[in-house]
Amino acid sequence: MTSTLLYRRVLLKISGEALMGDRDYGVDPDTVERIANEIVAVHALGVQVCLVIGGGNIFRGLAGAARGIERATADHIGMLATVINALAMQSTLEKLGLPTRVQSAIPMDTVCEKFIRRRAIRHMEKGRVVVFAAGSGNPYFTTDTAAALRAVEMSCDALLKATQVDGVYSADPKTSPDAVRYDRLSYTEVLSRDLRVMDAAAIALARENQLPILVFSIDTLGVFADILKGGGRYTVIAEPEEEKKLTAGE
Numbered sequence: 387m388t389s390t391l392l393y394r395r396v397l398l399k400i401s402g403e404a405l406m407g408d409r410d411y412g413v414d415p416d417t418v419e420r421i422a423n424e425i426v427a428v429h430a431l432g433v434q435v436c437l438v439i440g441g442g443n444i445f446r447g448l449a450g451a452a453r454g455i456e457r458a459t460a461d462h463i464g465m466l467a468t469v470i471n472a473l474a475m476q477s478t479l480e481k482l483g484l485p486t487r488v489q490s491a492i493p494m495d496t497v498c499e500k501f502i503r504r505r506a507i508r509h510m511e512k513g514r515v516v517v518f519a520a521g522s523g524n525p526y527f528t529t530d531t532a533a534a535l536r537a538v539e540m541s542c543d544a545l546l547k548a549t550q551v552d553g554v555y556s557a558d559p560k561t562s563p564d565a566v567r568y569d570r571l572s573y574t575e576v577l578s579r580d581l582r583v584m585d586a587a588a589i590a591l592a593r594e595n596q597l598p599i600l601v602f603s604i605d606t607l608g609v610f611a612d613i614l615k616g617g618g619r620y621t622v623i624a625e626p627e628e629e630k631k632l633t634a635g636e
Contacts, residue, residue, distance in 0.1 A: 392616050393543035395434040395510065398425065399533040400548045402443035402471055404604050412443060413474050421548075422478040424610045425515060429484055433614055434510040436540055437517045438533040439475060441467030461525035465492055468529060472519035473498070485514040491523030491532070503539050510540070527587065534588040538595045545597055546613065547584060548604035553621030554583045571623050583623070592623070599623040 400421065407414030429435055444467035450460030472488045479486040487509050488498035498519065499505070506516045521532040530547075537545040556579070557565040573593035577586055583601055592599055602609055602620035612618035 391614050395542050396544050396546055397537035397542045398437045398546050400439045402440035406443045418474055418478045422482055426482050426484050427611045428614055435515050438529055439468055439471040440529040458525040465520040469519040472517040475517055479515055487514055488517045488519055491520040528585050530584040530588040534591040537597055545599045547601045552603040552619045554581055554601050568621050572625055576623055
C-alpha cells in the first residue's frame with residue numbers, strides 16, 4: 387500500500403485557531419475530533435505522522451506583548467497554550483485508537499515527555515503519532531518556524547501546512563475577491579512576494595534543507611489523505627527540481 391504514497395513521513399502544522407470551530411476562543415471537541423479523524427486516516431495508509439499545533443486559540447505572544455506583557459514572557463505563555471492544544475489532540479487521537487505521544491520543548495515531566503529527537507523518531511517508527519508542543523522552546527520564534535525545524539529534525543519528506551483556504555493566494559481570498567491562487571511557488575517567490583503563508587524563518591529553513599511545503603485546507607474532508615495518495619488540492623512550495631518529483635506521474 388505504501389508504494390503508491392507520495393510521502394512516507396510528514397509533519398502536519400495546524401494553527402490553534404483551527405481547533406476553535408465556530409467558537410471565539412478555546413478548543414471545540416467536535417472540531418478536534420474531525421481533524422483527528424483526518425490524521426487517523428493518513429496513519430492507516432502507513433504514513434508516519436508528527437504534528438505541531440499553534441496556540442492562537444488561547445494566547446498569542448505578539449498580541450500579549452502589544453498589551454504590555456514583556457515579549458519573551460508573552461511568547462512563553464503562548465508556548466504553554468500549545469501544550470494545552472497538544473494534550474487535547476493526544477486525548478482525542480487515543481480515544482480513536484491511535485497511540486500518541488506529546489513532546490514538549492519546555493520540560494514538564496508530569497504532563498508529557500520532553501523533546502528528544504531520537505525518541506520521537508522511534509515513536510513514529512513504532513506507529514505512534516508525535517505531537518511537538520511548546521514551539522522550539524525559544525521566544526521570538528513562531529510555531530511555523532518550530533514546525534519547519536521539527537520536520538527537518540525528524541527527516542520528514544514534507545511539511546503540510548493546514549489552513550482555512552485551499553492553498554496560497556496573493557491576498558486573503560476572504561477579503562479580496564480578486565486574489566490569485568498559486569498551484570506552485572518557489573521558496574524565493576514566497577519571500578520576495580511577501581505572501582506570509584509562513585514566516586520568513588520557516589521558509590528559509592525549508593529552503594536550506596529542500597523541505598517541500600504543501601498548503602491545503604483542513605476544512606476539506608479527506609484532503610490530507612488524498613494529498614498523500616497523489617491527489618487533493620493544495621499549493622506546493624519547493625524549488626523547481628523538487629516540483630518535478632512531486633508532479634511525476636501527473
